[in-house]
Structures are given as structure tokens and as C-alpha cells.
Amino acid sequence: MTKPKVLISGASVAGPALAYFLHRSGYDVTVVERASLVRDSGYAVDFRGAAFDVLAEMGVLDEIRGHDTKMRGTAVVDGSGTEIGQLPTETFAGELEVPKRELTRILHEATTGDVAYVFGDPITALTQHESGVAVEFERGVAADFDLVFGADGVHSNVRRLAFGPRADVLRHLGMSGVGFSIANYLGLDHTGLLRPGQGTTVYLFSSADSDRLTVSLSFATSSPEWDRRSRAEQEQAVRSAFAGQGWEVPRLLDAMTDAEDFFFASSCQVHLDRWSCGRVALVGDAGYCAAPTSGMGTSQALIGAQALARQLAAADADPETAFAAYEKELRPYVTDNQDKGYQTAVMFGGAAEPPSL
Missing domain, CATH: 3.50.50.60 (FAD/NAD(P)-binding domain)
Incomplete structure (x- = not known):
């Protein structure tokens, strides 16, 4: 048969x-x-x-x-980087993360x-x-x-x-963002840092590769159209959304341009x-x-x-x-x-x- x-x-x-x-x-x-x-x-x-x-x-x-990856949780920080709370591991890593x-x-x-x-x-x-x-x-x-x-x-x-x-x-959820990795200059060890803001969110973590820091910069958008734009336009959108912000943001924006694993996506x-x-x-x-x-x-x-x-x-x-x-x-x-x-x-x-x- x-x-x-x-x-x-x-x-x-x-x-x-x-x-x-x-x-x-x-x-x-x-x-x-x-x-x-x-x-x-x-x-x-x-x-x-x-x-x-x-x-x-x-x-x-x-x-x-x-x-x-054995992630151990995420610290929530304010605009100056001061810890204001903790999120349990399962918030981002579920019951198992790989x-x-x-x-x-x-x-x-x-x-x-x-x-x-x-x-x-x-x-x-x-x-x-x-x-x-x-x-x-x-x-x-x-x-x-x-x-x-x-x-x-x-x-x-x-x-x-x-x-x-x-x-x-497609139903756009009002968020777009960029992800990339850089050297783990913050020394995070299977942990993350989350800095929510007005229309923007920074999430940094280091998990499977202790030498690398994964960066996620999310911001409010009105449509998923940015997914189809050039990288240069996407980078400019990120810079505009995070303009004037302190803490680690300026350093992260500078590192974004050289990132080989740059990835942009909208939440849909x-x-x-x-x-x-x-x-x-x-x-x-x-x-x-x-x-x-x-x-x-x-x-x-x-x-x-x-x-x-x-x-x-x-x-x-x-x-x-x-x-x-x-x-x-x-x-x-x-x-x-x-x-x-x-x-x-x-x-x-x-x-x-x-x-x-």
C-alpha cells in the first residue's frame, strides 16, 4: 500500500x-x-x-x-539601575529553558x-x-x-x-523590539535585569553562554510595519524610542550597530x-x-x-x-x-x- x-x-x-x-x-x-x-x-x-x-x-x-540554561530569576530595576523587585525564574524561563x-x-x-x-x-x-x-x-x-x-x-x-x-x-500587540548579544560586561550569572519604562522596556540576561549578554530593547509601535524595514531604519526607530534614557541604555544603543546577530520583530x-x-x-x-x-x-x-x-x-x-x-x-x-x-x-x-x- x-x-x-x-x-x-x-x-x-x-x-x-x-x-x-x-x-x-x-x-x-x-x-x-x-x-x-x-x-x-x-x-x-x-x-x-x-x-x-x-x-x-x-x-x-x-x-x-x-x-x-539554569536561569535563576530576574531583578527588576528602575531608571537608574536600582533594584526594586524580583521576578521568579518561571516568568521568562518557564519550567525548563534551553x-x-x-x-x-x-x-x-x-x-x-x-x-x-x-x-x-x-x-x-x-x-x-x-x-x-x-x-x-x-x-x-x-x-x-x-x-x-x-x-x-x-x-x-x-x-x-x-x-x-x-x-x-495578524493582530499587532503594540510592541516591537530588537534583540542581539554582546560581551557580558555586567557579569550576570544565569540571571536577568528588567527595566520597564514609559513605552519602552530593557531586558538583559546571561544564561547558556556566561560570556555573552543577551539584549532585548522593546518599545511601543502602532503596527508591525517595522518588520519589513531595512536594518538601518529599524536601528533608527530603536534610537528614537530610547533617546535620552540613562542607565546602560546609551552603551547598549552603541553596541547595537555592531551586533552580528541583530534581530528585529514585532509582537503579533x-x-x-x-x-x-x-x-x-x-x-x-x-x-x-x-x-x-x-x-x-x-x-x-x-x-x-x-x-x-x-x-x-x-x-x-x-x-x-x-x-x-x-x-x-x-x-x-x-x-x-x-x-x-x-x-x-x-x-x-x-x-x-x-x-x-
């Missing part, structure tokens, strides 16, 4: 996890990724709740625990022997027909698949091709009436991003991948039945996480009529 062929777009967290469970259920799985290699970038990610059950079922929990590059590597290694990975070749077109989906690629030969899954993040290419423009489903949620369209379905941030402020993105991706594969197995690969059951099971959990993401964004100065830049 021929195995059903499925294509997954995205090789970060949700994609490899879904690939693992679908392969186990008897699918012929291909994962396509826009990046040219397994991504080795990104900062720490954390796990909460039922995500541990997913990792255990995949047989990777012990290995992932071995990369625990470097993103290690998680991505482990998930890839757990699946690469059973799943075909294609890097550097994004999907350019999806055409659904009665028995499957015709897929065109930027470089590779077009092919037909029984099912296609978008696990390609908040700005999902699959979602755009199957559901329409991203602006129709994805809200869709449906997470599937015919034989195409979304999983993780592509379908229901709860925003970084929720602290649930990684856990939600793992739990969603497991649920989607389980419902497909239960429905004997009938996509309409499986996708409906998947959404019914997961949507209350997602809604709760998105509420948390919104409330945290408000607490840190976003989502409440932010000023335009």
Missing part, C-alpha cells in the same frame, strides 16, 4: 515535531525549509505543562534537559533518518485539486502531495498562499476563523501565534503538532474530519494563551494605543 505523501513547510519546532508523529503514523513526510541549513540562531525557548509529555513521547526530553539552536538541532536529528528534508527551497504556489495539492517550489521540481502543512511561523508563506494576505490575520498574534483550508492546515505560530509575551509559543507548537497528527490517525487520514477535531481540541488552549500574551503585552507597555513612530 502506498504511503500518503505529506509536505511540511518549516523546520524549526512545529515542523519537525509534526514530521515525527506523522511518520510514526505511516506517512511519507517531506519537510521544506526556506533557510539553507538547520537554523542555529535564536535565543532561549522555554517549555511549560503538557509540552513535556510531547518531548517524552518523542524520546528527546532527557537530551533537552541536558541543555537547561537555547533555541539546541532544540532545533535535537528535533532535526530525531527525525532526519525517517523524514526527507529540503533546505533553501521555499514553496511558491499551492493549487488544490480533488485528490491532493500541487506544489511549486522556487528551485525544485513541482510535485503533488496528499496534504500540506504550514509550520513556518507567524509570517507563514503557506498561510499567505492558502488563506490570503498576512495583514488579514495570529487569529484565524479556521486553521485549515481543504487539504492544507496550519500548526504552531503559523496558525495561532500567541505572541512572545505569552511564553507559550514553543509549548503550543509541540502540543499542536502532536494533536494534529493524533487526530489524523483517529480519522483514518480523512482531512476534513481530522482538521475539525484538531481545532476543536486545541482552540480553547490557544485562546487562553493568546489572552495571556495580550495581558502581558499591556503590562509591558504595548497593546494600549501605542504611539506612532
